[in-house]
Amino acid sequence: MRIMCIGDVVGSVGCRFLRSKLPALKKVKGIDFVICNGENSADGNGLTPVSADFLFCSGVDAITLGNHAFRRREVYDYLDNSPFVARPANFPDGTTPGSGIINIDTGRTMVTVINLMGNIFMENGMACAFETVDRLLRQAESKVIIVDFHAEATSEKRAMGYYLDGRISALFGTHTHVQTADAQVLPNGTGYITDAGMTGVIHSVLGVKTEIIIDKLKSKMPRRFDLADGECRLEAVIFDIDERSGHCKSAESIRVE
Numbered sequence: 001m002r003i004m005c006i007g008d009v010v011g012s013v014g015c016r017f018l019r020s021k022l023p024a025l026k027k028v029k030g031i032d033f034v035i036c037n038g039e040n041s042a043d044g045n046g047l048t049p050v051s052a053d054f055l056f057c058s059g060v061d062a063i064t065l066g067n068h069a070f071r072r073r074e075v076y077d078y079l080d081n082s083p084f085v086a087r088p089a090n091f092p093d094g095t096t097p098g099s100g101i102i103n104i105d106t107g108r109t110m111v112t113v114i115n116l117m118g119n120i121f122m123e124n125g126m127a128c129a130f131e132t133v134d135r136l137l138r139q140a141e142s143k144v145i146i147v148d149f150h151a152e153a154t155s156e157k158r159a160m161g162y163y164l165d166g167r168i169s170a171l172f173g174t175h176t177h178v179q180t181a182d183a184q185v186l187p188n189g190t191g192y193i194t195d196a197g198m199t200g201v202i203h204s205v206l207g208v209k210t211e212i213i214i215d216k217l218k219s220k221m222p223r224r225f226d227l228a229d230g231e232c233r234l235e236a237v238i239f240d241i242d243e244r245s246g247h248c249k250s251a252e253s254i255r256v257e
Contacts, residue, residue, distance in 0.1 A: 001109065001243050002029065003146060005172040006036040006060070006236040007179060010200030010207030010227065011043045015051060017232035018199050019058035021256050026059055029238060029254075033104075033111055034059060035146060037174040037196070038085075039066040040207065043227060046071030049078045052085060062086065062104060064115040066150035066175055067123055070097065088117035088150060089136055090127040100132070103141040109243050110142035114168075116160075118151025118175075129156075130163060137167060143246030146239070147171045154180070154194050161192040169246050170239040172196045177206040179235045183253040191248030197235025202257070204228035233257045 004026070009018055018036070026034065038060075041051035045068045052063055052075070062084050069087040070076070079085055079098030089100020104111050114136050116129045133147065145168040151157050157173040164171060166188030172195075173180070179197030186192050198207060205213040209228045216223040233255055240250040 001032045001144060001241045003033045003035065003111070003144075003170065003239045003241055004029070004031045004236050005146065005148070005170070005196050005239070006034065006199055006234065007195065007197035008037045008040050008066075008174055008177050008199065009055065010040045010177070010198060012051070013227065013229055013232060014200035014207065015041055015054050015058070018055070018234060021234050022059040025234075025256060031238070032108065033061050033106060035062045035064060035113060035148065036060040037066065037148060037150070038063040039068045039150070042072060044225075047075050047085075048072050049075060052078060052082070056084065061106070062102060062111075062113045064113065064148035064150070064174070066117060086113050086115035086148070088115050088126075090117055090129055090132040092127075101136045101139050109144060112140040112142045112145045114145065114147045116147060116149050118149065118153060118156045120151065120153040120156045122152055129160065133160075133164065144169050144241055144243060145246065149173050150175045152176065157194045161186060161190065165190045169241045170248050170251070172237050179253060179255065181253070183237050183251040185248050185251055189245070189247030191239040191241070191251040193237045193251065193253060196237050196253070197255070199234045200232055201228040201230050202233045203230055231257065
């Protein structure tokens with residue numbers, strides 16, 4: 001089974017670019033299942049019902065989120081009702097919309113998708129990501145288990161990869177919007193990449209107009225983050241998974257312009 005995990009889609013421009021490339025890409029690469037990080041898919045950050053539906057209609061099978069998951073209140077009911085969107089599982093249970101784990105029947109096999117958020121340089125007060133994933137793995141209904149680890153520190157992502165090596169099919173990192181050059185299969189059969197990258201405008205700072213971020217860093221003053229426009233790139237990683245064992249056979253990072 002070939003699973004594609006797409007890096008953070010930024011804004012409506014990123015969504016439109018994904019739609020223009022994904023159908024053909026799935027056919028050429030023989031993709032069976034697509035997971036996309038959509039926490040920045042709405043203009044101005046967050047996910048909305050409109051941006052979520054746009055991604056699903058473009059060929060995405062599951063959406064994962066991150067620290068901007070709850071930026072838009074209009075998505076709260078959507079998260080509670082959609083079986084195809086996972087939000088970070090280490091937010092408090094009982095008071096947080098949505099679920100951190102989703103089990104999806106593809107008709108061919110079940111796929112379990114888990115969304116986690118890192119603890120280093122991220123939101124304060126989050127439950128330990130390592131303890132959270134141990135609990136969630138007991139809820140997995142498939143041997144094919146994919147984890148989106150939305151985290152800042154590369155060390156935390158690498159540590160989580162080795163912690164889960166042999167226990168899940170693959171882990172892809174998100175949040176930093178910069179694709180890393182370490183797509184690989186870990187020693188015990190788990191596919192891994194520190195960050196899948198970004199789907200959005202190439203000449204930007206993480207999807208935002210470059211001059212805005214430069215001015216903010218120089219002046220130390222707040223600025224409105226207007227999204228950049230221009231040529232785009234889709235970045236992702238493809239994991240080839242053995243459905244019977246749940247182990248990953250290969251990991252390939254890709255960029256499409």
